[in-house]
Amino acid sequence: MAQVKAKYLKDYRAPDFTITHVDLSFVLDGADTRVTAVSQVKRINQDAKTLVLDGEGLSVSQLLVNGKSHDYRVTEGQLSIDTDLVEFELSIVTELDPQANLALEGLYMSDGAYCTQCEAEGFRRITFFLDRPDVLAVYKVRIEADKAAFPYLLSNGNRVDSGDLDGGRHFVCWEDPFPKPAYLFALVAGDFDLLDDSFTTKSGRDVALQVFVDKGNLHKAHHAMASLKKSMAWDENRFDLEYDLDIYMIVAVDFFNMGAMENKGLNVFNTKYVLADKDSATDEDYHGIESVVGHEYFHNWTGNRVTCRDWFQLSLKEGLTVFRDQEFSSDVGSRAVNRIHAIKVIKNQQFAEDSGPMAHAIRPESVIEMNNFYTVTVYNKGAEVIRMMHTLLGEQGFQAGMKCYFERHDGQAVTCDDFVAAMEDASGVDLTQFRRWYSQSGTPELTVNETYDAESQEYRLSLRQHTPPTPEQSEKLPLHIPLDLELLGSDGRSLVSQVFSITEAEQDLVFSGMTEQPVPSLLQNFSAPVRLNFDYSVDQLIHLMRYAGSEVAKWEASAALFSQAVWQNVAHLKAQKAMYVDPRLVDGVKGLLLDEQLDQALLAEVLKFPSLNTLVEQVSRVDLDALASAREFMLEEIASGGEDELLARYRELSTMDSAGARALKNACLGLLLQTSDAHQGLVQSQYEQAGNMTDSLGALAALNLEQSELRVSLLQDFQQKWADTPLVMDKWLTLEACCPGEDRCDALRELTQHSAFSFANPNRVRSLIGAFAAANPVVFHRIDGSGYRFLTEAIIKLNTLNPQVAARIITPLIQFKKFDEQRQKLMRSALEDILALPDLSKDLYEKVSKALA
Numbered sequence: 079m080a081q082v083k084a085k086y087l088k089d090y091r092a093p094d095f096t097i098t099h100v101d102l103s104f105v106l107d108g109a110d111t112r113v114t115a116v117s118q119v120k121r122i123n124q125d126a127k128t129l130v131l132d133g134e135g136l137s138v139s140q141l142l143v144n145g146k147s148h149d150y151r152v153t154e155g156q157l158s159i160d161t162d163l164v165e166f167e168l169s170i171v172t173e174l175d176p177q178a179n180l181a182l183e184g185l186y187m188s189d190g191a192y193c194t195q196c197e198a199e200g201f202r203r204i205t206f207f208l209d210r211p212d213v214l215a216v217y218k219v220r221i222e223a224d225k226a227a228f229p230y231l232l233s234n235g236n237r238v239d240s241g242d243l244d245g246g247r248h249f250v251c252w253e254d255p256f257p258k259p260a261y262l263f264a265l266v267a268g269d270f271d272l273l274d275d276s277f278t279t280k281s282g283r284d285v286a287l288q289v290f291v292d293k294g295n296l297h298k299a300h301h302a303m304a305s306l307k308k309s310m311a312w313d314e315n316r317f318d319l320e321y322d323l324d325i326y327m328i329v330a331v332d333f334f335n336m337g338a339m340e341n342k343g344l345n346v347f348n349t350k351y352v353l354a355d356k357d358s359a360t361d362e363d364y365h366g367i368e369s370v371v372g373h374e375y376f377h378n379w380t381g382n383r384v385t386c387r388d389w390f391q392l393s394l395k396e397g398l399t400v401f402r403d404q405e406f407s408s409d410v411g412s413r414a415v416n417r418i419h420a421i422k423v424i425k426n427q428q429f430a431e432d433s434g435p436m437a438h439a440i441r442p443e444s445v446i447e448m449n450n451f452y453t454v455t456v457y458n459k460g461a462e463v464i465r466m467m468h469t470l471l472g473e474q475g476f477q478a479g480m481k482c483y484f485e486r487h488d489g490q491a492v493t494c495d496d497f498v499a500a501m502e503d504a505s506g507v508d509l510t511q512f513r514r515w516y517s518q519s520g521t522p523e524l525t526v527n528e529t530y531d532a533e534s535q536e537y538r539l540s541l542r543q544h545t546p547p548t549p550e551q552s553e554k555l556p557l558h559i560p561l562d563l564e565l566l567g568s569d570g571r572s573l574v575s576q577v578f579s580i581t582e583a584e585q586d587l588v589f590s591g592m593t594e595q596p597v598p599s600l601l602q603n604f605s606a607p608v609r610l611n612f613d614y615s616v617d618q619l620i621h622l623m624r625y626a627g628s629e630v631a632k633w634e635a636s637a638a639l640f641s642q643a644v645w646q647n648v649a650h651l652k653a654q655k656a657m658y659v660d661p662r663l664v665d666g667v668k669g670l671l672l673d674e675q676l677d678q679a680l681l682a683e684v685l686k687f688p689s690l691n692t693l694v695e696q697v698s699r700v701d702l703d704a705l706a707s708a709r710e711f712m713l714e715e716i717a718s719g720g721e722d723e724l725l726a727r728y729r730e731l732s733t734m735d736s737a738g739a740r741a742l743k744n745a746c747l748g749l750l751l752q753t754s755d756a757h758q759g760l761v762q763s764q765y766e767q768a769g770n771m772t773d774s775l776g777a778l779a780a781l782n783l784e785q786s787e788l789r790v791s792l793l794q795d796f797q798q799k800w801a802d803t804p805l806v807m808d809k810w811l812t813l814e815a816c817c818p819g820e821d822r823c824d825a826l827r828e829l830t831q832h833s834a835f836s837f838a839n840p841n842r843v844r845s846l847i848g849a850f851a852a853a854n855p856v857v858f859h860r861i862d863g864s865g866y867r868f869l870t871e872a873i874i875k876l877n878t879l880n881p882q883v884a885a886r887i888i889t890p891l892i893q894f895k896k897f898d899e900q901r902q903k904l905m906r907s908a909l910e911d912i913l914a915l916p917d918l919s920k921d922l923y924e925k926v927s928k929a930l931a
């Protein structure tokens with residue numbers, strides 16, 4: 079492959095030129111699509127004599143400077159123009175074939191509609207431009223197309239003109255008054271069903287709201303619309319932020335690399351995060367739609383009105399907006415359950431990224447392919463860093479910082495340091511040491527030891543923080559860690575509840591006047607994204623499950639109790655001893671099942687005991703076979719011990735109609751199937767009587783771990799029933815991907831030929847191949863290497879088709895260092911085969927080369 083060069087944050091330079099205004103004209107005509115970009119260019123660096131524009135795969139048919147032909151040269155994806163002019167008009171006409179664009183970046187076709195995706199660097203596939211986030215221009219857009227085939231012509235801003243043309247064609251013009259970088263540009267042209275509504279802002283402005291969906295799906299757009307209106311009201315109430323255009327549009331497209339995109343005023347969404355009705359969408363889908371619609375809407379201020387100076391600052395907008403969408407979901411739903419979901423992402427996925435070859439800070443120092451840094455570290459750990467600031471400053475101090483941030487930087491492209499400075503200046507809190515969270519990679523480990531002196535009535539917690547070295551960063555400094563701590567007495571009373579700042583490598587917390595040794599609830603609500611090392615006893619964890627003031631802490635205690643027992647049984651297996659379950663654990667679970675006051679959704683989370691992937695992340699080296707056996711044993715023992723309580727609770731919940739009741743009912747059903755095949759009748763009955771997708775899928779998911787004739791027949795029935803609904807077929811593909819069995823990889827190969835699957839559609843790829851690699855670890859890591867071979871074959875196929883998707887689903891293959899030598903050898907061999915590809919994409923090269931380094 080061609081020489082690949084890394085880019086470095088330290089090399090950032092302001093642009094020599096900027097573009098203040100751009101008029102874009104699109105003549106959409108299939109393979110003969112023509113784009114005219116007329117830009118007002120202004121020199122910033124007076125010593126610069128050459129304007130260099132970014133472009134990829136473009137054919138230039140005309141280039142004019144101030145209306146006259148001008149010399150230019152194109153080399154290695156850049157167009158250069160020598161000029162002494164300070165300000166000038168640059169006109170470039172390019173010719174595109176959107177139908178041939180299978181990478182789904184720039185302008186492409188999605189199931190018959192024209193669509194764009196320009197973040198991070200897709201605009202350069204449309205026209206030669208200063209495709210960088212610190213060049214902000216005012217856009218005017220004219221779109222022309224066949225009226226019958228493409229009645230809706232959409233772009234950013236407000237609609238200002240439209241009309242009919244000869245030959246059955248028509249045009250629409252749009253103006254966006256707010257300067258934006260090229261990555262926020264959007265265009266959609268197609269024939270859709272349209273859901274209209276409106277929202278009145280707190281200042282009394284009426285905003286038109288529109289959701290565009292594929293024909294026949296209008297009835298599935300109402301939840302997305304309701305979520306949008308709820309998001310707009312929440313942002314006004316919680317953050318005092320009001321929408322600023324006359325119209326807000328959402329378009330759902332089936333072929334999309336991401337979940338959604340926050341293009342100014344015209345959000346392009348993956349259909350997965352728009353379409354829902356109770357027959358075809360689960361409660362989890364409904365929640366996901368509400369969360370993602372909120373996320374993209376909140377970007378209007380945190381990402382659009384204030385954007386990134388450079389792509390190394392990506393967490394400036396993404397970490398902050400994930401925090402905002404998490405707070406939105408928590409304010410309108412269950413705060414505890416939403417917090418648990420966020421914690422699971424960090425512990426299961428982000429910690430894995432930190433311990434792998436792609437470990438990076440939330441503000442990376444270098445990058446080869448920017449698409450590779452749309453990661454759980456930048457997004458979700460970035461959100462945790464924002465949350466820590468919120469914890470340290472409090473709601474009032476945080477909101478003062480947000481107000482200062484917008485007052486200073488509205489209409490600008492800025493840095494993470496600018497955000498922290500606004501928080502610091504508004505609150506008066508020194509965040510100098512806290513800034514290390516932005517530049518230091520890896521997961522900190524917080525080790526805590528306790529001592530109690532009954533005579534002096536003194537309780538002491540000795541804390542030590544340490545961040546292990548990561549591939550590109552061997553030396554680590556102490557971080558500013560907010561430690562949310564509660565001390566509980568033997569009667570469950572809260573003796574201390576406070577947030578402490580841990581800033582030293584070693585630090586003691588001393589509590590006087592303790593008449594008994596308390597039980598510490600450490601790092602409550604996961605107050606910092608760190609690994610906690612504390613030697614809890616079984617009795618202490620049960621005490622926390624019963625009395626902790628935080629519901630999240632109760633869940634954490636239950637997960638720790640289960641994990642501790644699993645690892646003890648792994649040790650028993652290695653010592654060739656019989657496995658054993660502490661009856662106190664079973665009694666604790668039974669007690670929770672009998673507690674009618676406990677939130678149903680929270681109890682459902684408790685009963686979703688830590689997954690195999692979660693447990694793998696708790697150690698530096700794992701015996702996967704022993705771990706899988708120990709976890710399976712624990713589930714069977716807990717389920718058998720609580721079988722009567724599970725069955726009673728299941729039957730009680732079957733009469734209830736709420737998301738929490740369904741979540742708990744399906745968790746109970748999954749455990750009941752661990753006890754005996756006799757409960758398969760419950761599964762069949764639930765599936766056949768289900769009045770919603772949550773219960774249908776819950777029954778299938780419970781059965782999916784069993785090799786049975788019932789599983790085969792119900793999955794076949796499900797497939798036949800939903801064959802014409804792609805998003806539901808995605809669920810079927812994922813069920814097939816996550817099923818155990820020695821011949822599973824052969825079955826998955828056959829499924830890649832199924833009419834429901836297409837390598838060209840990212841949703842299908844993620845549902846089958848991505849889900850297999852990420853969520854079926856026992857089969858993926860089969861010692862014969864069949865799982866690795868299956869993923870490798872798919873990666874090689876996707877390398878030229880859609881390298882962005884290929885790079886995202888390869889992640890489980892590059893995280894091989896936790897496994898035994900034989901598996902490591904097989905995984906490395908697979909990666910070497912990929913690295914040897916003569917046409918290897920930058921996306922894959924960066925990940926594979928770092929893994930093999």
